[in-house]
Amino acid sequence: MAETLVPAHPFGDLWRDARHGRMDGAPGVTLTSKLMRTMAEVACFAVDDSLLSTAIGATRAKGGAFGFRTGPQRAFIACSHDDMIPQLKSLIPVSRGAVIDQSHGRVAIRAQGPDVEWMLAKLFALDFDIRAFKPGTGVASAHHVVFALIYRESDTAFTLFPHRSFARDFLGALVRAGEERGIVVDA
Amino acid sequence: MMRLSQGGRIDRSKTLHFTFDGKAFTGHPGDTLASALAANGVRLFGRSFKYHRRRGLLGAGIEEPNALVTVIDNGVREPNLPATLVELKDGLIAESQNRWPSLGFDMGAVNQLGAKVFGAGFYYKTFFGPFRSTRVWHFFEHFIRRAAGLGAAGDVPDPARYERINAFCDMLVIGGGGAGLAAALDAAKAGKRVIVCDLAPVFGGRMNWTGETEKRDALLAALDATGNARLLPRTMVWGHYDGNTFAAIENVASHRQSLPGEPRHRHWVIRAGAVVLATGATERPLVFPGNDRPGVMLANSMLRMAAEFGVAPGETFGMFTNNDSAYHAAAALAAFGPRCVLIVDLRRSVSAEMRAIAIRLKAELRTGHAVVGTTGSAGLNGVHVAPVDAECHVTGTEKLFAVHALGMSGGWNPLIGLAAQQGQKPGFDDTLQAFMPPALPAEWRTVGAVAGVGLPAPAPVLMVRPKKPLDKAFIDFQHDVTDTDIDLAHREGFIAVEHLKRYTTLGMATDQGRTSNVAGIARMAELLGKTVGETGTTRFRAPFSGVSLGSIAAERFGHIMPNRLTPMQDWHTANGGDTYAAGLWHRPMAYLKPGETLEQAYVREAKAVRQAAGLVDVSTLGKILVQGPDAAEFLDRVYTNMMSTLPVMKARYGLMLREDGLLFDDGTAWRLAEDEFLVTTTTANAGKVMEHLEFFLDCIWPDLGCVVTSVTDHWGGMALAGPKARDILSTCVTGAAVDNAALPHMGIVHGVIAGVKVMVARLSFSGERAYEIYAPSGHAQRVWDAVMAAGAALGLVPYGLEALGTLRVEKGHVTGAEIDGRTTADDLGLGGMLSKKKPFIGSAMAYREGLVRDGRLQLVGLKSLDGRALNGGAHVVENAAPQEPAESLGHVTAACFSPAVNAYVGLALVRDGRKRIGQNAFLADPLRGIHMPVAIVSPHMIDPDGSRMHG
Known part of the structure; x- marks a missing residue:
């Protein structure tokens, strides 16, 4: 069944080991691909959105998982387990909210390095300073018309979730933005 | 001018080579193009706009109106750069502008003979009266366009890279002089995140040329130690927008070789919590005959050239002033070697301190006097000085003084542009004789010279008017606006400052009137019998100064829109x-x-x-998941037909209308569960439909238990x-x-x-x-x-x-070509899909008189009768004569060769089209020279009963 299959790599041949831009010294940013077996949006109808906290908590409890609010009454869940959707559905009754499977709708790219804030600031009108964007939180934003969810893992690491159809173009945008400080694609 | 043996921040141990108008010169790291040329004895930097007068340096920074050059880098021309802001680099190629055949001998200078013709309003007047026919304009257009503007843009593609970046801070400090750095340090010490921008490559502002570099270094070290400050040198903040959003341009690599991946310019969008305006002030010239002769400079710019770049104005110099700052500049400049031989002051009396300076310098002090003329051919060699009254009228005999250079100071203009770009009115300070920052929001602060701190109080802004008709006293050096232009504008009724600006071009172009506006407005105020404050100033707008277009395009250059690919793209x-x-998507044609x-x-x-x-x-195709206990109810409201009756695991074709009753989109709704639908939309409208649904759900019916989510990807x-x-x-x-x-x-x-x-x-x-x-x-x-x-x-x-x-097309299905924002469901033969049993978005407006009247365009099929292909957009007409196609009945929306019909066919929107089915008509496509017969047929050209589809 589909769950046992390995999905096609969204970046195709573009995803290969390479260093771009500045070549001297350590690279400012390193990109790696992350296979998230489950990605889902969780929504609730009522202003009381405690259900979202429940869903985020349950996801994080499994390990290897992200969960963060992306807007009013909305959250995004990503994890490396493939049984998360049924669990989320058991937590969110259809009378109070919805779980939307986006496991194939987005891709996950990890960007890590000392210059990752600098690179991302070229693409998104967000305050990436550690004081404003704390590890363990995420936001929904857009680079022109390319929507992306952005999660901060640590001081120097973010995971980005653009839509799959934009993945290759977005990879190009990331590489271009990172060239000034040197960027490595670690396939 | 000449290079001093020591002093300045230039590195004399290294030599840089560059050319100006093809001639080779040398300079040093730290030089600007202006300082390097001046050090090489160049006095002539450019030609003025209208009269092509010889012009030298007036200033030493952003205020420079004369020395505009074109810099050529790998064949790419960047015109209209003030030479005072171009940092010297090895191999720099620069050209002067607005001259032919050469800077030294410019044929355009003949314009000076026709100065009366080229007065204010020349363009407005030229094509009125006997010359106002289109043919006359066409004759002159070529010459006028050639004469218009200063530098010429090139046509070689710019290979440089530009980019944009976002930044956020608790405090933005605009201007990195002493006051700005001090304000930044206070904030950074308090834990605020601070960004400090300065146009110059070196922070410190006036401290760099007033002997305070140690204090500057201490401030910068303290700021660095806080870890809270980001310093952006070579960065000009040029626009102020809502919510304390600022646009700035950083010159990353114009002054050197770009590193791999590095942009030439970077466009910063800075969102600031608080703002400190520390932009300083620029000195303004005095208006007197011959004030544009090369060798006449702003007094403090003369000092800056010596102190910062090691370039002296000459062996001797004089000063002409109406305030104290020129005395201090003279004293400081004399310390570098040049002798001050003359100080002319419009004021009748000056303080003892100023007199002491003049005595110490052994300069002849003439108070209550004015410079009433200048002499020299290649450059200044003397000034005529005469006593004047309080209104600046000459009251006595002129005396000629020999000087190599003249510094002038007519007071100071605080650089308030960014504070006033949001529309606030600056007020005029009678003491400082300057427009001051307007009332500002609580989170704004002005510090240093922009707030008037340390600025001298000058005599009122007056001008010495020429005695001879050919003498000119320039107010706006860049656009050759003189006192007589202001007078002419007044006589002809252009007395409001905004009219004055447009009629005379006062304060336009790259220098934005930084050296000219106050004098021009003061003259108009005098003519109107008002104060300068009552006369007011023009509206300040972005950009503050010239900005490269590349930096605004930024990373979108060459890649306007992103590519959106399907999972089968590689296949x-x-x-x-x-x-x-197809929009953002890439789809195979065949x-x-x-x-x-x-x-x-x-x-x-x-x-x-x-x-x-x-x-x-x-x-x-757009795919939107609609979930929740009220999902069916929601879809009943947005679709024209009923969706709540749809059984689970069934799909239904559906139409959506706009609120005005016109068709919005079509698609299908799949009921996957009682409380879950998958809605498909056209590819082109997927985003719009999603926004449409979100708007109604979030803003109109927030009570519905329903969410919509795009699952297209x-x-x-x-x-x-x-x-x-x-x-x-x-x-x-x-x-x-x-x-x-x-x-x-x-x-x-x-x-x-x-x-x-x-x-x-x-x-x-x-x-x-x-x-x-x-x-x-x-x-x-x-x-x-x-x-x-x-x-x-x-x-x-x-x-x-x-x-x-x-x-x-063969089947007569509609798509975006027919759902074009002007058609109704009935126009496309889908009127039966508008439910009469329920309201829906657009139902109230769908039956307006104009939408149901006879004569609307209706969907029909077309078939070529002569074997030629139909063209999309061609008009359907009744007349067989190509030369008289007559009234259009409609147009072709889609066309192709149909293997099923074995003919070229198409769909069209034709007036009362359904009644015309079975008739013949013609397609008129005059642009392609096509006029051809067609048959109007049913849009359902194959399988009208649907047996193939349902079988």
Whole structure:
């Protein structure tokens, strides 16, 4: 069944080991691909959105998982387990909210390095300073018309979730933005 | 001018080579182009705009109106750069502007003889009266366009890279002089995140040329130690927008070789919590005859050239002033070597301190006097000085003084532009004789000279008027605006400052009137009998100074829109799929075989679909999941037809209207569960439909228990169509029956193909028996491969957008070409889909008189009667005569060759079209020289009863 299959790599041949831009010294940013077996949006109808906290908590409890609010009454869940959707559905009754499977709708790219804030600031009108964007939180934003969810893992690491159809173009945008400080694609 | 043996921040141990107008020169790191040229004895830097007068340096920074140059880098020309802001680099190539054939001998200088003709309003007046015919304008246009402007842009593509970056801070400090750095340090020490921008490559502002570099270094070290400050040198903040958003341009690499991946300029968008304006002030010139002669400079710019760049104005110099700052500048400049021989002060009395300076300098002090003329051919060699009264009228005999240079100071203008760009009115300070920052929001602060701190109080702004008609006293050096231009504008009624600006060009162009506005406005105030404050100043607007267009385009250069790819993109490319942009998406037009034309390919593909089967990638269709207990109710409100009665695992075609009753989009709704629908939209309208649904759900009906989510990217889609589609599907799908009983038209099943869970809905856009198969995007290629393999023996072909369009034209299905924002459901033959049993978005407006009257354009089919192809956009007319096509009855919306009809056919929107079915008409396409007969036919050109689709 589909769950046992390995999905096609969204970046195709573009995803290969390479260093771009500045070549001297350590690279400012390193990109790696992350296979998230489950990605889902969780929504609730009522202003009381405690259900979202429940869903985020349950996801994080499994390990290897992200969960963060992306807007009013909305959250995004990503994890490396493939049984998360049924669990989320058991937590969110259809009378109070919805779980939307986006496991194939987005891709996950990890960007890590000392210059990752600098690179991302070229693409998104967000305050990436550690004081404003704390590890363990995420936001929904857009680079022109390319929507992306952005999660901060640590001081120097973010995971980005653009839509799959934009993945290759977005990879190009990331590489271009990172060239000034040197960027490595670690396939 | 000459290079001093020591002093300044230039590195004399290194030599840089550059050319100006093809002549080789040398300079040093730290030089500007202006300082390096001046150090080489160059006095002539440019020609003025109208009269092509010889012009030298006036200033030493952003205020410079005269020394505009074009810098050429790898053949790319960047015009109108003040030489005072161009940092010298090895190999720099610069040219002077607005001269022909050379800077030294410029034919344009003949304009000076016709100065009366070229007065204010020249362009406005020239084409009135006897010259106001179009032909006369066309004759002069070429010459006027050649004469207009200063530097010329090149036509070589700029290979440089530009980019944009966002920044946020608690405090933005604009201006990195002493006051700005001190304010930044206070904030940074308090834990605030601070950004400090300064136009110059070195922070410190006036401290760099007033002997305070140690204090500057201490401030910078303390700021660095806080870890809270980001210093952006070579960065000009040029625009102030809502919410304390600022635009700035950073010169990253114009002054040196770019490193790999590095932009030439970077456009900063800075969002600040608080703002400190520390932009300083610029000195302004005095207005007197001959004030534009090379060698006449702003007093403090003269000092700056010596102190910062080691360039002295000459062996001797004089000062002409109406305030104290020129005395201090003279004293400081004399310390570098040049002798101050003369100080002319408009004021009748000066303080003892100023007199002491003059005595110490051994300079002749003439108070109550003015410079009334200058002499010299290549440059200044003397000034005429005469006593004047309080109104600046000459009251005595002139005396000639020999000087190599003259510094002038008419007071100081705080650089308030950014504070006033949001529309606030600056006020005029009578003491400082300057426009001051307007009332500002609480989070704004002005510090240093921009707030008037340390600025001297000058005498009122007055001008010494020329005695001879050919003498000129310039107010605006860049645009050659003189005192007589202001007088002319006044006489002709252009007395409001905004009119004055446009009529005379006072304060326009690259220097934005930094040196000219106050004097021009003061003259108008005098003529009006008002104060300068009552007369007011013009509106300040962004940009503060010149900005490269590349920095605004930034990373979008060469890549305007992102590419959006389906999961099968690589397969399409590998199999001859010639893709083209359909919005952001890239979709195959057709799969060309060797030697095939596009038409041959799509006709082959469409024929194969009608005869056997075809597979087309429909991943681009918008897919929106609508979930919740009120999902059905919500869809009843947004669709024209009823969706709440739709059984689970059934789909229904649906229409959406705009609130004005016109058609918005069409698509299908699949009921996957009682409380879950999958809504499909056209590719082009997916985003708009999503916004439409979100708006109504969030703003109009927030009480509904329902959410909408785009799942377009989660599902890869393909449509399998043709008489053998079911046979193919049945060989590759498991877990679901697909026979007519189990999967009738508009039915849905869940199944498995190649191990992948799929959704299959029996829907048709081609008029054939057809199935849309949706698989998770990561597995969609696997499913596509399996379906292609299953159909190989049954004649299955992949088909592209052209064949898709052909099939839908033959069947009369509508798409964006017909749902064009002007059509109603009835216009397209879909009036029956407007429910009478329920309200829906647009229902209140759908039956307006104008939308239901006779004579509306209606959908029809067209068939070529002479074997020629129809063209989209061609007009449908009744007249057979090409030269008199007469009134248009409508237009062709889509056209193709139909293998099913064996003719060129099309769809058209034609006035009262349904009544005309069966008639003949003509297509008029005058631009392509086509006038051809067509038959108006039903839009359903094949299988009108739907037996192929339902079978």
